[in-house]
Amino acid sequence: MTADKTILVVGTWDTKDAELAYLVRIIREQGGDVLTMDVSVLGDPSRPAHIGKHEVAEAGGASIAEAIATEDENAAMQIMARGAAAKALSLWREGRIDGVIALGGTMGTDLALDLCAALPLGVPKYIVSTVAFSPLLPPDRLAADIQMILWAGGLYGLNAVCKSSLSQAAGAVLGAARAVEPPRRDRPLIGMTSFGKTVLRYMVDLKPALEQRGFDVAVFHATGMGGRAFESLAAEGAFAAVMDFAPQEVANHLFGGLSAGADRMTAAGRASIPQLVAPGCYDLVDFVGWQETPRKLAGRPTHAHNRLLTSAVLNAEERRQVARALCDKLASARGPVALLLPEQGCNEWDRDGAPLSDPEGLAAFCDEIRKCCPPNATLHRLDAHINDAAFSNRALTIFDDWVTQGLVHR
Template sequence: MKTILVAGTYDTKDEELHYIAEVIGGQGGNVLSMDVSVLGDPSQPTDVSKHAVAEAGGSSIQAAIASGDENTAMQIMAKGAAAKALELYRAGRIDGVIVLGGTMGTDLALDLCAALPVGVPKYIVSTVSFSPLMPPERLPADVQMILWAGGLYGLNSICKASLSQAAGAVLGAAQAVEPPKRDRPLIGMTSFGKTVLRYMVTLKPALEARGFEVAVFHATGMGGRAFESLAAEGAFAAVMDFAPQEVSNHLFGGLSAGEDRMTNAGRAGIPQLVAPGCYDLVDIVGWQPLPEAFRDRPVHAHNRLLTSAVLNAEERRQVARALSEKLAQATAPVAFLLPRGGCNEWDRPGGDLHDARGLAAFCSEIETALPDNAELHALDAHINDDAFSARVLEVFDDWVARGVIAAQA
């Protein structure tokens, strides 16, 4: 039997939280309850009390109340809830989590879910699900959300539909999930679809033949968050961060993966092979008006959701400096592969987005700004050419031979 952590403010949402627990129990699951309220008390004791939560956050309920500020109080509870959830998971006492809340509860839920590793089922039932109130960097990589429709105050048939779905979903996920095995060393790679970047088609089977597992992350905001989350855990034997466009996005208002993009592998001591795939593009929401700053640029409408705008020469220099600054923080070897022939399929000579002057500006700035801890591998080739993948494997094999990359999990 799987056990689900059910968390929320039991002083104001007691009825709803008990309903979720009943549904989980009715489907054959166990429940461990956690109260994250501050002022009131639940109708009956929870398995983890609000006092235990506050203490896990390095404070107390008395201090939270004495602060006189609901935001300060809930941040105390959020810190404690995250710590307790991770403690319970590591002790083998929970197999998944579901958190219920409005804006206050959702704020806490994001921290709680982010504390749990990728692969642990985590569900948030919220009145603000999918809202732009939540910045990308706060969204756990594999969180699931459902709108708590019609449920702001008390149970009814509308909100029961949402609550029961979420309860069944988290239990079903806990029963069905196949956790990462980690029986082979894992390579984390970033990319986009094969229409724009194609190196993974060659590299993935080649690396698997060498005994490694390869996970390719779609670097469109949330993919980058998942990549960074696993890097921060030290999950990778090495990373091939060949699509750092989310750094450009963060600089110029596109689909950001957060300020810490391209930093966690370096901080965790993970060897990095880096290339500037699609560095020259900023991804913006395709169904919204084009921002004023990009209205005089070439753009590529990838689909109705996503449009890419081309950066000018000076902006590309800024990207080169930003990448260099991030790599300078690395505590493990870094290899920067610079394909002087272009960094996305649309940037080939004759391509719709080709800009020889902009590419030259980026290459020149990288060669100047790249920190001393990074090896530069400049190639007279395009990133989608076989020569690029061949050089990647050459560097990779050398690092394995020298023990820079561990060949066994």
């Protein structure tokens, strides 16, 4: 059988030789091909890897001897992590691999997170880890489309329990490499942020309207990982324009909620991508609903969206702080910026008479936005709610004007 897809198999072959060889065997038995990468430092595998540890270390800007000389396992593995990420990206760009699977405990997982983050969205990337789904793994280390499986019973040596995890993962990465439809670039792409239709509804009108204009539209769920994926694609220059209408992750980062990282709402500006921005859900900070309320958010009104997600409501002064943070981020943008301010409210729960209505807090936020809007951004004040048709219509008017001016390219 001719192998149709090639999977990069990564791990410390000096200590995980049998387990990695098992992954290789399963992939090959399913008709796939394999490239192996050894990221060990001290020992050697039973047979040479296609990309050996010396080559990996050199790609990380050092040598195995220098890694050993650090006399620090963390420093040594960071050298290997830099090299592994650089080599994996190079292999993908050369068309030599179609997906990657990495194996490890905490040490190997730490390295694998860097490797996966270096690969673009759409490249199948799997990690088999003894700490999969653990709180040890911060969201800002996770690639947008990463897949993980718990390496149950796999800390040392092959056994019937861990073979179940390994074989599933081997089949999954090969199947993903065969089935994946990488992001196409045949139509210009608009990146949009939002939440579910019970909270924010503008995408219901905007998505078909933009598609009728010849654009593709990707709507990102702004609950941490969605924002990271949005920022990652913006940094690649994947968007013709963005409609960042749910930048709530900025407030989340400020107040200890579900953060998308400190760089949220900056990548499009750095890439000179035209930005339409609105403060959807600016007044809420999301946290894990089944955990205790974070200390920073204690004492505030909360809304339980479901058993997974609860939102705390910010007070007036905190909303002013969010307004300043949003404006500071827009001030560094290199492309056109339109800031839409719906002065009747920014999520379905804050309408007059709704459970989270706070006219004083809304007024404070709007006042601070008017004061702090940077000179490179055009402020559009709307006597409307963000879920009203007037908001979507104004966004489309601005967008159409930018297309006419050539600021947004078809």
